[in-house]
Amino acid sequence: MQRPLVLFDLDNTLVDRRGALVDWAAEFTDRHGLENEERAYVLDMVDERAYPSTFDVIRSRYRLPMSADELWRAYCTDIAAMVSCPTAVLDGLDELRAASWRVGVATNGAADIQRAKLWATGISERVDGVFVSEEADARKPQTRHFALAAARCGTVLGDGGWMVGDNPVNDIGGGRSAGLRTIWIGNGRSWPPDDSRPDHVVPHARAAIDLLLLHSVDHTRTAA
Numbered sequence: 001m002q003r004p005l006v007l008f009d010l011d012n013t014l015v016d017r018r019g020a021l022v023d024w025a026a027e028f029t030d031r032h033g034l035e036n037e038e039r040a041y042v043l044d045m046v047d048e049r050a051y052p053s054t055f056d057v058i059r060s061r062y063r064l065p066m067s068a069d070e071l072w073r074a075y076c077t078d079i080a081a082m083v084s085c086p087t088a089v090l091d092g093l094d095e096l097r098a099a100s101w102r103v104g105v106a107t108n109g110a111a112d113i114q115r116a117k118l119w120a121t122g123i124s125e126r127v128d129g130v131f132v133s134e135e136a137d138a139r140k141p142q143t144r145h146f147a148l149a150a151a152r153c154g155t156v157l158g159d160g161g162w163m164v165g166d167n168p169v170n171d172i173g174g175g176r177s178a179g180l181r182t183i184w185i186g187n188g189r190s191w192p193p194d195d196s197r198p199d200h201v202v203p204h205a206r207a208a209i210d211l212l213l214l215h216s217v218d219h220t221r222t223a224a
């Protein structure tokens, strides 16, 4: 029997990136003696996308003495230490693989920070493969991103599978275009009315895992 594939987004799906960034921005502004109102600016800068070049801008704005590269490396270390993956979700990844799922991570971002988070949280050792967009310049929602993630898990998109994520365009629209079934993590939001709906909407990653585990029961029954 083919092992079914499920790909998970990382930020705000498996880990609470937003919460970690809020804490980090507070610490960063304190550490560098910046005014309180600069917190929101620093947070905005790293919130959308954080790359080494982001720290060129921050460094020039505040005339910081260290190099952008030093700031970037400190950021990677700090964020990796601050994010966590709930135990119930880590256990869920183990349960999926025990139920013969092929489990992968498909994430946009810079490879060093994304890989650092995956190691620090213990996700790395619980998945079959990881693809970070920077590693082959293929960002979600491009189909190529999902194809490369499937390949890292030792399979191909043609065999179907699932995408789980919090971003309506990158994860759900992109996943659907790549031929995957989709589960949207709401994180307290409602599905945007203009986008075509995912197959399922759930409040958090553990609920998505429970849903997939039910599907694997169906899958086994069909196969038997």
Ligand SMILES: [Mg+2]
Residues within 6 Å of the ligand: 009, 010, 011, 012, 013, 165, 166, 167
């Ligand atoms: Mg996300």
